[in-house]
Amino acid sequence: xxxxxxxxxxxxxxxxxxxxxxxxxxxxxxxxxxxxxxxxxxxxxxxxxxxxxxxxxxxxxxxxxxxxxxxxxxxxxxxxxxxxxxxxxxxxxxxxxxxxxxxxxxxxxxxxxxxxxxxxxxxxxxxxxxxxxxxxxxxxxxxxxxxxxxxxxxxxxxxxxxxxxxxxxxxxxxxxxxxxxxxxxxxxxxxxxxxxxxxxxxxxxxxxxxxxxxxxxxxxxxxxxxxxxxxxxxxxxxxxxxxxxxxxxxxxxxxxxxxxxxxxxxxxxxxxxxxxxxxxxxxxxxxxxxxx
Amino acid sequence: xxxxxxxxxxxxxxxxxxxxxxxxxxxxxxxxxxxxxxxxxxxxxxxxxxxxxxxxxxxxxxxxxxxxxxxxxxxxxxxxxxxxxxxxxxxxxxxxxxxxxxxxxxxxxxxxxxxxxxxxxxxxxxxxxxxxxxxxxxxxxxxxxxxxxxxxxxxxx
Numbered sequence: 001x002x003x004x005x006x007x008x009x010x011x012x013x014x015x016x017x018x019x020x021x022x023x024x025x026x027x028x029x030x031x032x033x034x035x036x037x038x039x040x041x042x043x044x045x046x047x048x049x050x051x052x053x054x055x056x057x058x059x060x061x062x063x064x065x066x067x068x069x070x071x072x073x074x075x076x077x078x079x080x081x082x083x084x085x086x087x088x089x090x091x092x093x094x095x096x097x098x099x100x101x102x103x104x105x106x107x108x109x110x111x112x113x114x115x116x117x118x119x120x121x122x123x124x125x126x127x128x129x130x131x132x133x134x135x136x137x138x139x140x141x142x143x144x145x146x147x148x149x150x151x152x153x154x155x156x157x158x159x160x161x162x163x164x165x166x167x168x169x170x171x172x173x174x175x176x177x178x179x180x181x182x183x184x185x186x187x188x189x190x191x192x193x194x195x196x197x198x199x200x201x202x203x204x205x206x207x208x209x210x211x212x213x214x215x216x217x218x219x220x221x222x223x224x225x226x227x228x229x230x231x232x233x234x235x236x237x238x239x240x241x242x243x244x245x246x247x248x249x250x251x252x253x254x255x256x257x258x259x260x261x262x263x264x265x266x267x268x269x270x271x272x273x274x275x276x277x278x279x280x281x282x283x284x285x286x287x288x289x290x291x292x
Numbered sequence: 293x294x295x296x297x298x299x300x301x302x303x304x305x306x307x308x309x310x311x312x313x314x315x316x317x318x319x320x321x322x323x324x325x326x327x328x329x330x331x332x333x334x335x336x337x338x339x340x341x342x343x344x345x346x347x348x349x350x351x352x353x354x355x356x357x358x359x360x361x362x363x364x365x366x367x368x369x370x371x372x373x374x375x376x377x378x379x380x381x382x383x384x385x386x387x388x389x390x391x392x393x394x395x396x397x398x399x400x401x402x403x404x405x406x407x408x409x410x411x412x413x414x415x416x417x418x419x420x421x422x423x424x425x426x427x428x429x430x431x432x433x434x435x436x437x438x439x440x441x442x443x444x445x446x447x448x449x
Contacts, residue, residue: 001336007295008314008360031358038356039337042317051314055361079350103426105341105404108350109357190425 003041010053014060014168017052018141021164024050030166031055032075032114035106060113060168065090068174074113074167079104081112091172093181093199097128100183103191113167116152119159122193122219126153128183129170130224131199131216137169146171149224156222176212179203180287182280185218186272188263194219195264196272200280202239204288210234215247215280217273220256227251230277239285248277297360303328304372318354318362319343322369325359330370330399334428341427344400345369351404370399373406382406382444391440393431401427405441413449415441 011017021028029048031037032055040046054060060075063084070090072081081087082098101107101115101124115125116136130149138145138161147160154160161167175181185197196219203212213231216224230251237243251273258269297314300307303326310325317336322328322345334342336355343354346368374380379387382402392398401424408423409415415423420441421434429437 002317002320003315005295005313005315008297008358010360010363031361034356034358034361035338035353038317038358042336042355051358053358053361056363103341104408104423105344105351105353105426106338106356108347109352190422 001042003038004044004047006048007050008053009050010056012056014057014139014166017054017057017166018139018164020050020052021166022141024052025163028052028163030117032117033077033110034114035102035110036114036118036120054166063087066171070094070172072112072170072172074111074117074169076112078102078107078110078112078115082107090174091132093128093132093183093201094172096181097124097183097199100124100185100194101191106191112170116170117159117161117167119153119155119157119223121156121221121223121225124183124185124194124197124199124218127197127216127218127224128199129172130226131181131201131214132172132175133214134173135171136167137171138165139168140164140166144168153223158223175201176203178205178288178291179212180284180289180291182283182287184276184280184283186276193263196220196258196269196276198273198276198280200277200284202234202281202284202288204239204285208238208289210237210239213247215251215277217251217256219269220258220273222257225256227255227277229255234281239281244278244281244285247281248274251277299359299363301359301362301365301367303367304369312359314358314360316359318345318357318359318367321359322354322367328369328371332396332399334396339428340397341400341404342397344403344427346403346407349407351407368403370402373402380406381447382409382440385444385447386437386440389436389440389443391432391436396431397427397429401429401437405444409441409445409448413445415445417442 028050031053060073062073088095134149135146185194187194201214213234215227230247233247260266332342334340338356345354
């Protein structure tokens with residue numbers, strides 16, 4: 001349970017990081033909070049030759065508002081986001097998600113950017129950022145670009161970033177007025193990896209007709225799993241209990257692809273998805289109505 | 293690989309300068325490098341909480357941090373909490389309420405609770421259970437630990 005040897009770098013600026021990534025390519029791993037990477041290194045599931053520690057770059061830890069949304073530096077720690085008043089006001093789903101992630105010891109160290117770049121399909125931030133249609137700002141030596149969440153997560157623990165890329169910022173756009181949100185999950189014990197979970201966002205117009213619906217599932221496949229057909233059943237309609245039940249049935253039966261493991265069977269996960277979808281949509285609906 | 297790192301760190305108020313291999317886990321550095329064996333090593337992958345220490349006042353898992361990462365920072369281990377002759381009220385409460393049997397999980401639970409009790413001076417039982425949910429105990433079954441936290445909260449107020 002000790003990691004293999006590696007060369008350690010602790011650069012103090014983003015250009016230094018980009019130089020190191022450019023030089024070492026696939027041999028290098030970025031060390032952010034380390035709450036996923038270090039366990040994998042202790043198990044020797046990964047043995048990077050070079051670690052680039054980005055914990056000594058203070059300019060990656062900001063939280064600021066922009067066009068009524070928020071922008072978070074990649075090194076914002078979970079506990080920092082959890083307590084931040086700008087996030088509470090402008091990205092309430094992120095605020096509500098934070099305490100559901102891991103334990104306090106992990107949240108004190110783990111970072112927003114690290115969790116997203118790790119792209120674990122059971123990670124709350126992965127599904128929540130997808131549901132919120134977040135954008136990820138990536139830098140490398142050639143410049144910077146924005147990648148939408150829908151193109152960022154490409155598979156199990158995989159993103160569309162290249163070895164020389166550094167995730168520097170996460171941009172959370174504001175929700176349209178008349179929107180409600182919810183994150184529901186089931187874990188064996190509080191803060192364990194969730195067996196199943198769903199982030200739901202609903203937007204209603206003045207007549208309470210649903211104009212937008214998004215449901216994204218965790219632990220339901222190789223990445224964040226969206227349920228567009230179930231969402232389409234809601235859009236254009238006044239949302240009733242019957243419609244919520246029908247959408248939950250659709251999403252749980254046809255749109256997710258959960259696996260079986262020692263923690264839960266795929267069948268049980270589908271059952272949980274059905275129940276959690278109903279609960280999440282009910283809560284999102286109530287919040288959307290309250291917001292009007 | 294010739295690969296050493298000059299580490300400057302403050303632990304329990306004392307400054308140390310040590311040469312470390314970068315892959316040294318903070319937990320191993322504290323135990324083997326400084327002889328502070330109060331920090332216990334359980335799972336070494338961030339699940340059991342036995343190795344919890346305070347990094348700049350916040351509880352973290354020392355098995356998920358490499359020693360060079362605490363360069364210039366402040367660590368507090370259970371040794372910084374109190375001594376046998378002069379125990380912290382939290383430690384007194386654990387003794388009083390029989391909150392430890394083998395004692396393996398105790399340092400991690402104490403370091404987790406120290407800042408938490410300052411922020412939550414009058415916790416409910418549910419809140420206490422939540423607060424120690426990142427720390428596994430395999431002996432006492434938690435009830436005595438919860439009793440001890442309630443006692444500590446009363447005595448610290």
